[in-house]
Amino acid sequence: MIRMKRSRDSASVDGLNHDYLDLHIDSFRAGIEHLLKIDPTLKEIIEHSPFTMFLKENVAKESMEFYFNKLASSIISQQISGTAAKNIRGRIVDMFDGNFPNYKTLHETFQNNEEKQALKDCGLSQRKLGYIESLVDYFYNSEDDIKDLFENATDEKILEELVANIKGIGPWSAKMFLITGLHRLNVFAADDLGIARGCSRYFEERPEVLKELQSKRTLIRKSKIKHKNYKWKIHDEDIVELCGDLFDPHRTLFMFVLWRMSDINMDVVINNEKRFMSK
Structure with a gap:
C-alpha cells in the first residue's frame, strides 16, 4: 500500500x-x-x-419512481446548461400539474400523438424525446426485473443493463446514476x-x-x-x-x-x- x-x-x-x-x-x-x-x-x-x-x-427514500426520475433528469440535462435543463424540467412539471410524471403516466402520454408532441414542446429535442421513451418502455415493461437488478446485482451488472436497455444512457451516465440513484460508494x-x-x-x-x-x-x-x-x-x-x-x-x-x-x-x-x- x-x-x-x-x-x-x-x-x-x-x-x-x-x-x-x-x-x-x-x-x-x-x-x-x-x-x-x-x-x-x-x-x-x-x-x-x-x-x-x-x-x-437530502437522502430520499428509494423507489422505482425515484430511480426513474434520476435517469430521466440525467437524459434531460445531457449537453445543455444546468439552467436550460431546469427550465425544461419545469415545463414538464407544469404540464403534469406540478409533479414530474412517473413512467406509468408517461407510457400513456407516448400513446397519444398530441400529448407526445406537447411533451416535446417542453424543450426536448427529437433525439431526447426518443431517449425518454426508451427509458419509459424499459421501466414499464421490466419493472420487477429492474427492482431485482437494483437490489441484488453488482455495480458492473447494473451498468451493463442500463447501457444495453436505455437509449441515451452511456457508461458515464450509468455511473452517475449508481451514485445519485443507488448511493453506491465504490464508483x-x-x-x-x-x-x-x-x-x-x-x-x-x-x-x-x-x-x-x-x-x-x-x-x-x-x-x-x-x-x-x-x-x-x-x-x-x-x-x-x-x-x-x-x-x-x-x-x-x-x-x-x-x-x-x-x-x-x-x-x-x-x-x-x-x-x-x-x-
Missing part, C-alpha cells in the same frame, strides 16, 4: 469534527474515515463544507473531465504517489480527454484509475474529493455539488 506523508498540521482520524460528520449519513462517516486513513492530508478539503449529496436531510469515473483535472492537482501535490503508481501499471490506457488549458496535465486513464483504486471500497467519496480539487474556486465546486443532486 502506498503511504501518504502527513502534513505537519494534519489531524488523525480521531481529530475529525464530529459535528460535521453527524450531518451526514453513516456510510459517509465510515467512508471518510477510510479516506483519511489512506491520506490524512485530505482532511482540510473534506471539512471545508458538508457534502450535499450525503447529508441526512469511479476515470474518464470524467473533473476527475482528470482533480487527479492532476492531486499528483502535482503528491509526486511520490504518481511515481509509485507508474511503477505498478500493467496496461497503458491513454486518456480520451482533450483540453486547451495547459496549466494542468492530463494523465493516462489507467493511472487515474489506479489512483482511485487506492481508496477502494470508498472510491465514490474520493471522486467527490477530486471534484473539489478540480477548481481553485471552492464556491463554484460546492454549487456544482448541489446541482449534482438533481441528476
Whole structure:
C-alpha cells in the first residue's frame, strides 16, 4: 500500500469534527474515515463544507419512481446548461400539474400523438424525446426485473443493463446514476473531465504517489480527454484509475474529493455539488 506523508498540521482520524460528520449519513462517516486513513492530508478539503449529496436531510427514500426520475433528469440535462435543463424540467412539471410524471403516466402520454408532441414542446429535442421513451418502455415493461437488478446485482451488472436497455444512457451516465440513484460508494469515473483535472492537482501535490503508481501499471490506457488549458496535465486513464483504486471500497467519496480539487474556486465546486443532486 502506498503511504501518504502527513502534513505537519494534519489531524488523525480521531481529530475529525464530529459535528460535521453527524450531518451526514453513516456510510459517509465510515467512508471518510477510510479516506483519511489512506491520506490524512485530505482532511482540510473534506471539512471545508458538508457534502450535499450525503447529508441526512437530502437522502430520499428509494423507489422505482425515484430511480426513474434520476435517469430521466440525467437524459434531460445531457449537453445543455444546468439552467436550460431546469427550465425544461419545469415545463414538464407544469404540464403534469406540478409533479414530474412517473413512467406509468408517461407510457400513456407516448400513446397519444398530441400529448407526445406537447411533451416535446417542453424543450426536448427529437433525439431526447426518443431517449425518454426508451427509458419509459424499459421501466414499464421490466419493472420487477429492474427492482431485482437494483437490489441484488453488482455495480458492473447494473451498468451493463442500463447501457444495453436505455437509449441515451452511456457508461458515464450509468455511473452517475449508481451514485445519485443507488448511493453506491465504490464508483469511479476515470474518464470524467473533473476527475482528470482533480487527479492532476492531486499528483502535482503528491509526486511520490504518481511515481509509485507508474511503477505498478500493467496496461497503458491513454486518456480520451482533450483540453486547451495547459496549466494542468492530463494523465493516462489507467493511472487515474489506479489512483482511485487506492481508496477502494470508498472510491465514490474520493471522486467527490477530486471534484473539489478540480477548481481553485471552492464556491463554484460546492454549487456544482448541489446541482449534482438533481441528476
